[in-house]
Amino acid sequence: MTLKEKYATTRQRTERICAPLHTEDYVVQPVADVSPPKWHLGHTTWFFETLILKPYLKGYMEYDANFNFVFNSYYESLGVRVVRTQRGNLSRPTVNEIYKYRVYVDEAMQLLLEQPLTPELETLIVLGCNHEEQHQELLWTDIKYILGHNPLLPPYEESQPSAWATPPAPSFTHIKAGQYQIGYTGDGFCYDNELNPHTVYLQEAEIANQLVTNREYLEFINIGGYKQFQHWHSEGWDWVQNNDIKAPLYWLQVDGQWQHYTLHGLKRLELDEPVAHVSYYEAAAFAAWKGYRLPTEFEWEAASGQFEWGQRWEWTESAYLPYPGFQRVPGPVGEYNGKFMVNQKVLRGASAFTPPGHSRATYRNFFHAHVRWQLTGIRLAR
Structure with a gap:
């Protein structure tokens, strides 16, 4: 798989995880450890914009300067940010706006990936993909926590899981x-x-x-x-x-x-x-x-x-x-x-x-x- 394909596959997988959600599900933060799904969508996009596009793609125009404050997670070297416990209070930017942000950054990344890349830049893009994969796992568990602490206990998906086989004797x-x-x-x-x-x-x-x-x-x-x-x-x-x-x-x-x-x-x-x-x-x-x-x-x-x-x-x-x-x-x-x-x-x-x-x-x-x-x-x- 080429780096361009790896990037596209990674970004698409994140959005597939979120596809069954309703708009209201994107915003909830029941506890500090759990981030709203829309924050994950924005943060992983901010990572590519801030660490890759802004320093490496000539002429790149930042999507929204306020997003650096909203979607920075813990990077002290990159400025002030929303406190982790307050991510659930971000009714704005909207879910729709964050998806537009992802499209904007993805289009710019595709332009960058068509250019010759230094080994240093390739390494950084691979790190960005692995970073997003970490957030995909967090998305699954955060979504489960959000829905699993809703009094109605709604399912994320209706399909039935397959039964587990009896494990072998302990050894x-x-x-x-x-x-x-x-x-x-x-x-x-x-x-x-x-x-x-x-x-x-x-x-x-x-x-x-x-x-x-x-x-x-x-x-x-x-x-x-x-x-x-x-x-x-x-x-x-x-x-x-x-x-x-x-x-x-x-x-x-x-x-x-x-x-x-x-x-x-x-x-x-x-x-x-x-x-x-x-x-x-x-x-x-x-x-x-x-x-x-x-x-x-x-x-x-x-x-x-x-x-x-x-x-x-x-x-x-x-x-x-x-x-x-x-x-x-x-x-x-x-x-x-x-x-x-x-x-x-x-x-x-x-x-x-x-x-x-x-x-x-x-x-x-x-x-x-x-x-x-x-x-x-x-x-x-x-």
Whole structure:
């Protein structure tokens, strides 16, 4: 696929995700972590306009100077911006205006992509596409949160999901004690936090070949796992108590039966489906109850070729920290990952919402320990 085709395909996929939405759905922001869909549409477009078109396309005219204030996310080097918690108050610009903005920027990008590109510019455009793919995954989960917290629990789409096959009996992959190379070594795209490749020493360990299922997690609930402090980190126990947490996000008891909200509406809990929408606190507590633990990100990467992954982002026991020799590049691109390397946990793999080809075994996702609106799951280790 050419870079021009990659750009067009990426931009079209974003709009396909939003196609089933009603205009009112585009504006809602139930909590700070969730951004309105129309903000995602505008922000990903602003990224291409601000970091690529304005500095690299001769004669380019900015669509609207106010959009830099509206759609800047966290780039301190690019000026002031709307506070994240206020994105849901942006009734203007309208959804229609944002789609016009996307067309305007796409037409300019097509002109740029027809010109000879320097390696530096090609790299930046590829980064922009990967950035938009990240927002596609956020769109899925933000839309699910918006609709899943509407009192009517409306479906995003009416089609029925296929049933999950019964998973094989639990088994573990053995990790031999020794040295392992960690980090990206290919010649394709990766984020700066996957560099630099380095060697780590791992003790002998085992990592589960399957993700924890809803059936297994339900056992934890039924034995009173959310009421037994001994399974929880102190901070996690405080979180459970202060927020009255009793089950994973979207789980509801209806007439004594567990159901969960899906993009197809409220459905009976599929017991053989991998558990999703759990926080690090819940993942760690479940592992402790089972007598296991969560894998480190290095164990996960070392063994990742031995098991299937990609249905859930998998919590690890590793803090999100820089690899040896990590350096931020100057300018706004340097703000992309490095400044978030504090008070967060690494997740590995991908999820059912991850765009095709977007993840790899070295990919390092990261979230705060209480976060669970993403498609997060559990893989055990010992």
